[in-house]
Structures are given as C-alpha cells and as structure tokens.
Amino acid sequence: MRVSASAPGRVNLIGEHTDYNAGFVLPFALPYRTTVHAVRSLRQKWTVTSDWAPGQSTSFGKPESAAGSATWVDYVRGVVWALQDAGHEVPGADLHISSDVPVGSGLSSSAALECAVLTALIELSDLDIPVTDRPALAQRAENAFVGVPCGIMDQAASVLSEAGHALLLDCRTLETEHIPFDGTILVIDTRAPHRLVDGEYALRRTTCEAAARELLVPALRDADLSDVDRLTDPVMRRRARHVVTENARVLETVALLAAGKVHEIGPLMTDSHTSLKNDFEVTVPELDVAVAAALEAGAYGARMTGGGFGGCVIALVEPRDVAFVTESVEAAFARSKFTPPRSFVAAPSAGAHLEK
Numbered sequence: 001m002r003v004s005a006s007a008p009g010r011v012n013l014i015g016e017h018t019d020y021n022a023g024f025v026l027p028f029a030l031p032y033r034t035t036v037h038a039v040r041s042l043r044q045k046w047t048v049t050s051d052w053a054p055g056q057s058t059s060f061g062k063p064e065s066a067a068g069s070a071t072w073v074d075y076v077r078g079v080v081w082a083l084q085d086a087g088h089e090v091p092g093a094d095l096h097i098s099s100d101v102p103v104g105s106g107l108s109s110s111a112a113l114e115c116a117v118l119t120a121l122i123e124l125s126d127l128d129i130p131v132t133d134r135p136a137l138a139q140r141a142e143n144a145f146v147g148v149p150c151g152i153m154d155q156a157a158s159v160l161s162e163a164g165h166a167l168l169l170d171c172r173t174l175e176t177e178h179i180p181f182d183g184t185i186l187v188i189d190t191r192a193p194h195r196l197v198d199g200e201y202a203l204r205r206t207t208c209e210a211a212a213r214e215l216l217v218p219a220l221r222d223a224d225l226s227d228v229d230r231l232t233d234p235v236m237r238r239r240a241r242h243v244v245t246e247n248a249r250v251l252e253t254v255a256l257l258a259a260g261k262v263h264e265i266g267p268l269m270t271d272s273h274t275s276l277k278n279d280f281e282v283t284v285p286e287l288d289v290a291v292a293a294a295l296e297a298g299a300y301g302a303r304m305t306g307g308g309f310g311g312c313v314i315a316l317v318e319p320r321d322v323a324f325v326t327e328s329v330e331a332a333f334a335r336s337k338f339t340p341p342r343s344f345v346a347a348p349s350a351g352a353h354l355e356k
C-alpha cells in the first residue's frame, strides 16, 4: 500500500507569542507544501529520505523515547513516536520527503514536515484520528521528541487551514474559526541569520509564565492592562504588556475583517511589530528595516511574523504596489549592507491533505 500526503508552511497574520500564553493567533497556510510519499513495509522499520538532505537514507526501529539527536530525521521519528505513545499502531514504512517550503526561514517547514508525515501515516495505518486532534500530536513530536518548546500555532495552521481564509485559533480551547481573507500579503524573507532563537524563546516563555503566577491568573490570556501595571519587574511588565495588547489586536483584526475592512488591519499589524520590537524585544535590525521600508513605500501595515530573531516580515499592500514595495525593501537592505531579501506574494492556501 502507498499513500502521498502534503502539508503547508504558514505565515501568521497577527498574534505573535500569544499561543503559549493560551491566547489567540491568526495564521494562514502558504501555497508552499511539504509532500511525503509513503510505502508500507513488511517490518516494523521506518526508512526516511528527503530531497533536502540528498544522498542520506536513515532507518530506525520503534522510537523509544525522546532521543534528541536533533537531526531532521527526529521530526519524522517524533511523529511515529507521538502516534505510538498515544496508543496507535503504526506499521513500518518507507517515507520520501520533498518540499518547496523555505527551510529555517520562520515559515514553519518543521510543522509542514510533521503534519505531512502525520497525515500520511494516519492513512497508511488506517487510524481514525479526528483532524482537530492532529495538531497536538504533531506538536508533541516537536516538543517532546525533537526538544523544541514551540506552541500549537504552527501545527494547527498546517493541519486546519482552508484556502482563502485565515485561521482564528483560540489556543486555550483549540476552537477555530475560518476568517475569509483576500488582502495581498507580501512575504519578505530577510534571510537574517537566526540569532539566539532557542534560548531567548525559552526565556520569553518562562518570563510570561512567571508573570501569570505573580498575577495569580492561569495564563497571561486572563490578564488585562491594569493587571500588567501591578507587575513590579519592568522587563516582565513589558513582556506581559505585549501579550495582553497582542491578544486584543488579534480580536480587533478579526472584527475588522468580518466588517470587510481589510486595509484597516494595517495599523494593527504595525502596532504588533512595534510591540514585538519594544516590549517583547524579539526583532533584529533586518526585521525593523524591512518593516520601515515597506511602510515608507506605502504598505497599509507591516510586521515580523513567526518567533522573531530573524525570519520573515509580512506587508499588507495594494496588488499594484507589490513591485514597488519589494524594490524599496531591497534598496533599504542594500543601503544597510544586509544579505538581499527574498519576497513573494502569498494567498491563504489549504491545510494538510492526501494527494492523489
């Protein structure tokens, strides 16, 4: 038996660093996907190859526990492990992976890989797992097996997105709503080297959790701005203020989109970036320069997207301004002597599915 499945990368329209604070996010799936061709094997053994790692073929038996060898194969082993650990029987398989999702650019190639493998293995194993339960399984692979403490957003976007829509996700209840979105989003990959990502990400999480404990709330989702003012540590206060204001911006964005006021979400996107720069302190000069140049060139709004410390900026633009905004950002990068950015327009695309 053989099956093929694919899953997309994502950008996040708004709602950054809110997922692990039980808050709201609004990502959408990219038109770039990771595809897995899976062939059932007769033994309890998995063999994995990827176009991304030419010439490498890795085999493994039943994954025991978080191995943490931290190679790309762990994303695949982690999915087999998460399924088995949840009590599902998964037959051995040969898996071949190909992808056009940029890897390591903050567009969530890792979730695309996990979710494509998960979708293929569920079909190959004839398992009955509702789609709404799948993001948590893929997240578990990344958290517990690969050892990356990511929130649920990336996997939820990769599994649950619908073409033409952004995905409003309540990260506490995992309730979703598909929000029609037809704005023109220019994605600018700054190609800035990821700096300090893992340590700083973990530190932001710990600080947010400590702030919630100090305020005696389950998560920062449950705090408001008057609570934030009660925090004594100035750094903790800034971090918490970002999360509280960002959650509000997600809901405001959704309300504007529901009212058909697409361009009016621009200032909320820009406010989000300012908050991530000044309060959450996760931007780098490349992200700030790209946002400033896009706004200068007439974008309705612009912000970093993803965890920060490198990665991508998204700008909401008029379709006729795409070339001008792109060139303006390129010119600003050249002036700053940064690596030239790569840009593309992304329309909201479909989530994970089987391929014929």
Ligand code: ADP
Pocket (backbone or CB within 6 Å): 034, 050, 051, 052, 053, 071, 072, 073, 075, 097, 098, 099, 102, 103, 104, 105, 106, 107, 108, 109, 110, 111, 113
């Ligand atoms: P992002 O998810 O933003 O692209 P991550 O660092 O979270 O960045 O994940 C990138 C890692 O995921 C790669 O270093 C690699 O280990 C793995 N990966 C992603 N796509 C593929 C692929 N097509 N083939 C093999 N490994 C992949």
Ligand code: MG
Pocket (backbone or CB within 6 Å): 108, 109, 110, 111, 154
């Ligand atoms: Mg990732």
